Amino acid sequence: MNNQKIALITGANRGIGYAIAHGLLKADFQVIIGSRSLDKGKAAAEQLNSPLVSVVEIDIAEDDSINKAFNELNDKIDRLDVLVNNAGIYPDNGFNILTINRDLLTKTLNANTFGAIKTTQIFLPLLEKADQARIINYSSGYGQLAGLSAGVPSYCLSKLTLNGATIMLADALASKNITVNAVDPGWVSSDMGGENAPRTTEQGADTAVWLATIDAVKDSGKLWRDRSVVSL
Template sequence: MNIIVTGANRGLGYEITSAAAQRGHTVVAGIRSDRPDGKLRDLLERFPARIVAEELDVCREETVARLAKKLEAEGKAVDAIINNAGILLSRGATIETLPMEDVARSFEINLYGPMRVIKHLLPLMPEGSPRAIINISSEAGSLTNAYGGDYPYAISKTAVNMFSKQLKKYVKGRGIRVYAVHPGWIKTDMGGEKAPGDPAESAHGIIDIIEMKKDVDPESFFINFKGEPMPI
């Protein structure tokens, strides 16, 4: 499968890229710069035939459009898109102290980013064999379990859930599965050192979903990395 991963340079995005390559998939690792570094560069050296790093800044639509045109010119279809790039700002801020620019920035990356990616890359997902779109969400985006905090992150993830639901309806009958996926509280730069979850485990669970190795309720759109429904 040809898989596109945004925010692939670190954290969950890196682990998803690694898991997909280990399983023999071809991965376009989207990163904000024009060249990889650190762990991703080492991963590219391990899997030179399976991973290619491409500039893909979800806040700059021209980079998304450029990648789409490049893939189209190369005659490459897209089997799966994993919208992983995200940001967590103003953790712990009360509504009285919340910087509104952090809310705007969160929506710019967490919601508008995936929308830009789908806008330009969905046309490269032709009907036929099963394909998948995974929008990385969070339990923080659940209306049922809403709590008074993390306003920019939580509200933007609720919006991601809505976008996923809309997209699922839009592509119904085209062989494209759409899910908003809660990866768990995992030990990454965003999740922090106290997080109990292993990002590698979440990554492999997400690839399992793409490979249809998880028994997911066809009516579900908000699920965890094990394929289990999350409270909306």
């Protein structure tokens, strides 16, 4: 088995996902940029300018797209060492818990929570072939019980549920030597976080890169921020 590790990062054409890709490249990973738009993924790969980068089109809100991405990669790689479920949406502007509609709640949960679960399920055959695969789910302080906000209803609920799914996946995959953890990147300056956010995308990516590259991950089913476990 090739010693060079392989990572797939969803939503890696920009923001935190792109910073994770850059960080893992510096750690000598083979990096697969997952992008809903193939053209945007290719543009990101060109910016990274490395033979270790490839691109796969994947929309984590659509099962057919996830399956298509798996089939494409299954023909090219013999395993997957790291899966970073980073892609997500933040559609709550103008809504609160008293005004948000069912359709928007469903849309956000489908992308931010169910997308991560389904991507993990579909890519499990490749993850099982790695020596110690790692799954990293991108959560938020808004997903902590103490961080819930009535003004960010669908996003908060999607990340709260993702934290729960992280615990359940960690338990289900423990016997396969696959660790599953969630990361709170903090408030990051990006298209999602806005220009007033105090943290850089590199700071938001740091914990995920660290979890992907350290020799062994002892904890599973935890929420991390700045390389430390925080309360769910």
